[in-house]
Amino acid sequence: MGTYYIPRNYRGESRILYIFSVKSLITTAVGAMVGALFFLLFRAMNLNIVGIVIMAVFALIGYIVGALKIPTIVAFPITKKIGGEPIGEIILRYMKFKQSRKMYIYTKDEKKEEKTNE
Numbered sequence: 001m002g003t004y005y006i007p008r009n010y011r012g013e014s015r016i017l018y019i020f021s022v023k024s025l026i027t028t029a030v031g032a033m034v035g036a037l038f039f040l041l042f043r044a045m046n047l048n049i050v051g052i053v054i055m056a057v058f059a060l061i062g063y064i065v066g067a068l069k070i071p072t073i074v075a076f077p078i079t080k081k082i083g084g085e086p087i088g089e090i091i092l093r094y095m096k097f098k099q100s101r102k103m104y105i106y107t108k109d110e111k112k113e114e115k116t117n118e
Contacts, residue, residue: 024066027088031062065091 020028035055042051065088072083082090 019067020063021067023086023088024063027062027066028059029062031065032059034058034062 032055035058038054038058039048039051042048042054066086069084069086070079070082070090073079
């Protein structure tokens with residue numbers, strides 16, 4: 001008998017602290033850094049609580065961009081096309097589109113040509 005390679009599911013093994021993947025941890029940190037600028041601004045005005053809340057909101061936005069995916073909802077036509085894609089990739093694709101005003105999407109056509117013997 002020969003040996004066979006059994007593929008292993010690596011999904012979820014790149015998680016840090018269970019809720020953070022590497023990508024979501026980085027985007028959360030970037031969001032917190034942007035929020036830290038507002039925290040420093042509000043701290044100068046002795047509004048520490050407001051600064052902390054704004055920093056937490058920016059960190060939450062960073063986490064959402066890095067971790068969540070667009071759900072596929074049949075009622076909305078746009079989610080049929082982009083359902084299951086991460087929000088961060090959609091934002092990057094939109095930024096590239098706005099920069100060059102061109103977007104190339106390659107799709108695989110499932111139709112197979114039938115050959116007929118005549």
